[in-house]
Amino acid sequence: MSTTKWVIDPTHSEIGFKVKHMMFTNVSGKFDKFDASIETEGDSFENAKVHFTGQTDSINTGNADRDNHLRSGDFFDAAQFPELKFEANSFTKINEGDYELNGNLTLHGGTKPVRLAVEFGGLMKDPWGNTKAGFSITGKLNRKDWGLSWNAALETGGVLVSEEVKLVIELQFVKQ
Template identity: 75%
Template sequence: MSTKKWLIDPTHSEIGFKVKHMMFTNVTGKFQNYSASIETEGDDFENAKIEFSGAIDSITTGNTDRDAHLLSADFFDAEQFPEIKFEATSFKKIDEADFELKGNLTLHGVTKQVQLDTEFSGLMKDPWGNTKAGFIISGKINRKDWNLNWNAALETGGVLVSEEVRLNIELQFIKQ
């Protein structure tokens, strides 16, 4: 079987995250500049080689002041750590549509293993004859595991920004 290369279609993909603010509402954000690729044996994605990188300075939450704070040394320190990277160590099929994705996430100068739930949406041909594959990835990480420690205490108790970060990722890949 021959190795197939798949590249992300950024116009039909979104790398998003969600964090609780003041312990009761969520703030969402996303990366605007990123790349990702998958290498498979044929059209079977089990044990695929998966890589992702994103530019930290492309994070947007829809608020310029908040985005500037996220890029500062209080959070991501984009000047010192300009990139987030993920490299899969395993991609295991659970059932027809579900996979368990494990890999090394490098963020803020720290690399840790993460496990993410992945739904394979299937293969489809677009109107121009390209074969596309769709994936929905979700999971949670604790930002403090990557030394993203900034916070502020609230008068009523609790903290301004939760430690838990939920990942909401929708990906479309094009077979090369």
């Protein structure tokens, strides 16, 4: 069977996250600049090779002051660590449409394993004849595992920013 290459369609993809603020509301954000590719055997995504990179200075939460703080040395330190990377170790089918994606996330100078849940939306032809694949990916990670540990205590107890980060990712790939 031949290897099939899939490239990201960035206009129909979003690398998003949510973090609890003041322990009771979620603040959402995303990375505006990223690239990803998948290599499969034929059209089966089982055991696919997945590569992702994102530019840390492209973080966007809809608030310029917060985004600048996130780019600073308190968090991503985008000047020193301009890129985050994910390389898959395994892409395993759980049942029809559900997969588990395991790999290494490199962020802020450290590399740690992560496990992500993937919902495969299926294959579809667009109006121009391109075959596309859609994926919804979710997961959780602790930002302190990568040295993103800045926080502030609240007068009422607790902290300003949760350690847990929820990943909410929508990806569309184009078959090459």
